[in-house]
Amino acid sequence: MVVADVDAAGGEASWRRVLERLRFAKPAVPAAVQVRAKDRPSGSLEKLAREAAEILGRSFPLTLNGPAGMARELGFAGVHWPESQIPHAVPPEAAQLMRSASVHNLAALRAAERVAHYVVFGPVFAPGSKAGLGVGVEALREFCREARVPVLAIGGVTRDTVAVCLQAGAAGVAVVSAVLRAGDPVRALEEVGGPAPRPGML
DSSP: OEEEETTTTTSHHHHHHHHHHHTTOOOSSOOOEEEEOTTOOHHHHHHHHHHHHHHHTTSSOEEEESOHHHHHHTTOSEEEEOGGGOOSSOOGGGTTSEEEEEESSHHHHHHHHTTOSEEEEOOSSOOSSSSOOOOOHHHHHHHHHHOSSOEEEESSOOTTTHHHHHHTTOSEEEBSHHHHTSSSHHHHHHHHHOOOOOTTOO
């Protein structure tokens, strides 16, 4: 999962350039893009989400970090809730969407398990997109043991730490700066997700 955060990309212009590059990426494992634009008014978020859909087309399934109704109206595949916004029940507008939530502790995990298909846990390592420390691989391992839904690891994840996260029980990873701030976002995504098979490799 690439968390396409507008601020982490360095602003809207840089964010658009990254998305325009990513549509040509061909990672070997399934990948999706989450559109995130924190603290934007609804109109601005909708504009950015619409742009992301237009740029990426059918290259990746899209998840919106925002209102489920907006995600459905724009044809997104999924909706993502920050921990503070996890609903008590699945909203009707989210019923047909792939649902996920950010969680940082077991209480939030239990709340998310009632409504989400998977959760995003972290930061496992020190984030590259903001200040802070990671909770570590052992915390991820314990969290995955407790979880009744798949867990994606987030926070400082790079190509060198993906395997460690998977060995700890994560079903996958979510990346932010490793792709958004890379000189070559396409190569960065393919390295995190594994290179696309070349002719003659199979």
